[in-house]
Amino acid sequence: MIFFTIDKENRREHVYQQIYKKIKAELLEGRLRVNEKLPSKRELAERLQVSVNSVSSAYEQLLAEGYIYTIERSGYYVEALDQFIEQSAESLLMDEDLKETEVDRSGWLSLSHMSSDLSGFPFKEWASCQRAALSTHRKELAEVPGPQGSYRVRETIAKLISRTRGVRCEPEQIVLGSGTQALLQQFVGLQPEGIRAGIENPGYTRVYRMLRQMKIETEAIGLDEKGIDAGEVKKAAPELLFITPSHQFPTGTIMPVSRRIELLNWAARKHGRYIIEDDYDSEFKYGTDNIPALQSLDRNQNVVYMGTFSKTLGPGFRISYMVLPPALLRRYREMYDHWIPGTDAFSLFTLHYFIETGMYERHLKRMNHRYEGKRSRLIEELRKVFGTRIRIRDIPAGLHFLADIQTDVPPSAIQKSAEKEKLELYTLERFRLSEGGREKAGLVSLIIGFAAIEEEDIQEAAVRLERIL
Template identity: 30%
Template sequence: MKPGYKTIYEQYRHSITSGLLKPGDKVPSVRVLASELGVARKTVETAWAILVGEGYLVSQGARGTRVNPDLSLGGEKKNLPTAQNGDLPLSMAETLRDQSGFLRLGIPSLDAFPYKKWLLLSGKAVRSMQPVEMTNPPLMGYAPLREAIAHYVNISRGLSCSADQIFITSGYNHNLRLILSALGKPDDKVLFEDPGYYFGQQTLKRIASNLHFAPVDNHGLKVDYIQQYHRDARFVFVTPSHQSPLAVTLSLPRKQQLLDWAQQNESWIIEDDYDGEFHYTRKVLPALKSLDTQDRVIYMGTFSKTVMPALRISYLVMPRACVAQFRETGEQTESGQPVLTQKILAAFMGEGHFFRHLKKMRTLYSQRRKTMLAALEQVYPGMFNIEVSDGGMHIIALLRTSTQDVRLAQIWQQHQLQVSPLSRWYNQNPKRYGLIMGYTNVRSAQEAIALLQRPAQETRALLSVE
């Protein structure tokens, strides 16, 4: 059977990522390869166009087409295509390939990570390991990192906490378990946003026996609903800066209403500030915690969006009155986080690289978002409704009339576009339907268009049938 464009594309992509074809190597001309394979020129042209769009190949006019010379290893300028994890060496990219794909949610721009700097700091951190740092890691985290985080959240997120309120953890699930075991009882009522962070719901469904959902509208979590139906809730999980997934901001009156309710009921608000750093059209808003005069908010931050998810470093800001409770729980259930990564991150923050990186990412994300929005309109004119929010790291393309977002997401996933169907993030009706897509690793308009065109035929067929 004659190969289609997809087979040719995949074979060449594999040859490049496996190192069989090296940066700068020439690939056959369209004419030569088409005649060799006995296929139409158009077939080869399509495969080449996608590989060019994704950055694997560069077309040099009369001089032919080559493997992108910028794919060389090492150094900050190295430029591997997104699905192969940006700035990482090829061998690592290969092992990550199973889980990779395009348009993934919540992955920072890996091609823009200051890899050289990180390498330098890593070397320093290893060389400076003291014997005492090789014993048991400190339960609540490496002291210089706790200091650096306290400094950062006070300056950037408007908090006023001290380093001894910081508890370093390994991520969202760790935070949930730690909070509930330090402050909760088995049948405490827990409230979660609807729609809400998909993976958070999955975890809570397993560990919280009395879990309920409260709706979200354009002003964020509906606090009236809580007051009406769940006054007795003990924990409320909320994403006030950019609601996950709708990306709306919790309005100031609702923030106040929520804080007042928590104060009156002695309930805990858990603020998940997972990507609060990324606002593009106005100044970054201070966290809800910055308004919390009664210390009812437990603040959760993560480096997954600002540095990289694989780091597995996140943190809690504990209310002052609860530090001892967290410590006592921690002594029984925790064993601390790896010191080495904490050391590297502490230096990254302490030397100002973190702030610089954030600033750079804000500009980059704002550009990439624009590019992606334009590409969506170009490839799918009028097919989606997009409510552009002020920030965040994803776009929601709402279906106009169809409710088939699960089917549509499956189609896109078959083309390695790892989008998520919005309706799956809801527990109650009414639901909204659409595709949630990350754009932070889409590096050019050309790439955005090439990616979006992959499922275009099937998408049009599905949506026009409705």
């Protein structure tokens, strides 16, 4: 039997919502028997002094969710429901270490290599490209894209990277994705079981951890003055080699052509070897022209080129791509024919117009000039503050540089002190993938990013860094 009342003065919930919730509660708490007939809509409406339409809407919602069933010309009945298994209230509470709170970033300064400067982003021009995307591509936006993403966008990117990076490819070879990690996971899925990978050390911790989590035997391979050590590569003999030749992360080394040819020849000597070239911030080069991609030298289709717009547009845009050799492209299409890409088609078509109209390259030119000014000013300020205690690996490329500073403060303490000083900062230790090659006592290596810092804050950032060290 149903016993409840309705608050007609309640402005937050409609009458039918109150009826629905009250009946549902009685059902879930077992106060109504299985197969018990509910009052007719008219009967319940009269009892509650409400409209029949309100009762009808409540019954229809309960019916749609499976709480009740109906028999034609007979009425509504209680469905058979299992009782919930209830755990203790304490076991349902979230542990404190899993909770998140929004961090107050006021007063912080950033020397992070991961951030970019959006203060110079041409939002008006981007918005005009968004309007063009909406007016021209409504049909495509209403459909599920293919596994590789829009052909038109891939065609635009193929022309761009051919012009700016020397990458030789057809639009068909490009796969669009939401980030390098996601694309790399797909690429690894194309490989046979038992493959081994090699990665630069120090290098990308995220990629190293991801490969190991995917049960790929991964060797951390050391560096020399030319980038990844070719001798160690030959000794480790991996099938996959993940490198950043145009601006090694995190040391900044630019791999010379002699080492590039040596690695390409190494890959060509055995079938099934691939070099994954992560060209993460090659658009930024100061004083000289950009250095062509490793892929541009490849004569044997052994290089998988990976690029991103996260550095040029901003990390939040999440647009990346990889260029597959034809042999791997066939395998990709066979394996991922069911795949729905994680990219945002609206952003991709917007990017297409941003590139096609020349806005993208004009934006890059402005940002190169802007970043070069910040970089020079920051180096000057650090040398002024630290004097002979600092050695800056002054490689004019990318959005960060490496600085070795004399200090007795250990890396773990540096991170804690940086938080107190509200300075976002990372040491080289964070990116060491194995125990070898630690810094000498009395010396720390810092990865100094300059994209996010405002010029007027550079002096204060250097002062805070000096207090930390």
